[in-house]
Amino acid sequence: MNSALLLLEIQNDYFPNGRTPLEKSIEAAIKAKLVLQAYRDKKQPVIHVQHISTLPDAASLLPCTKGAEFYNTVAPSKGETIVKKHYPNSFKDTQLLNYLIKNQINHLVICGMTTHMAVDATVRAACDLGFTCTVLHDACTAKQLEFNHTIIPAQNVHMSFIAALQPTYANVLSTSDYLQKIGVRVAEVA
Numbered sequence: 001m002n003s004a005l006l007l008l009e010i011q012n013d014y015f016p017n018g019r020t021p022l023e024k025s026i027e028a029a030i031k032a033k034l035v036l037q038a039y040r041d042k043k044q045p046v047i048h049v050q051h052i053s054t055l056p057d058a059a060s061l062l063p064c065t066k067g068a069e070f071y072n073t074v075a076p077s078k079g080e081t082i083v084k085k086h087y088p089n090s091f092k093d094t095q096l097l098n099y100l101i102k103n104q105i106n107h108l109v110i111c112g113m114t115t116h117m118a119v120d121a122t123v124r125a126a127c128d129l130g131f132t133c134t135v136l137h138d139a140c141t142a143k144q145l146e147f148n149h150t151i152i153p154a155q156n157v158h159m160s161f162i163a164a165l166q167p168t169y170a171n172v173l174s175t176s177d178y179l180q181k182i183g184v185r186v187a188e189v190a
Contacts, residue, residue, distance in 0.1 A: 002103070003107040004044065004047055005039040005045070008090065009051045010029055018060065027138070034175055035109065035178065045103060049085055049122075088117040110170070111135075114141070133170040135172050136172075139175050
C-alpha cells in the first residue's frame, strides 16, 4: 500500500489568537507533528492542504492573511506538496486527485482541522474515490456547534464525526497506535 500523509487546514486562524480558534488545536498539531516527522524520516509523501476562503462574508482563512498561513509546528518543508482549496472537500476543484493517481497513492493518513468539516468531507470523498483512509483521531479537532438553540460541546462534535467515519469510511487510530504500527517506537512518541 502506498501511503501519503494528508494534513488538513492546520492554519493559524484555528489556534489561540486566531479568528476561529478550535478546542485542543495545539494538542492536535503536536500529534500531527509526530506523524509528519515520521513521514519525513521515511521519505514518504506529505500533502499540506490549505483552505483559502472565497466567501464574501468569511470570518477566517482569508487570502493573504497571517491566519491563512500554515501553523509553524507543521509548516511545509521544501519539496512537500501544497494543495489550496476553497471547499470542505479537499478534492473539489483541486489537483489532489491527479497528484494521488500520478504518484500511485492508494492510502491516506489524515490529520487536521476541522473534524466536522474538512476531515469529514475529505475522508468521505476519498473513500468514494477508492482510497483507503486512516484518521488519527487525536491529531484532529473540532469546534463547538449550535443547533436549535442547543450548544454541542466541541469534544462531542469531534467524537460524533469520528464515530460516524469508522469503520465504513476510515480506520480510526490514535497517533501512538499508528506510529507503532508503522514501526516508530511508542517511547519516541511520549
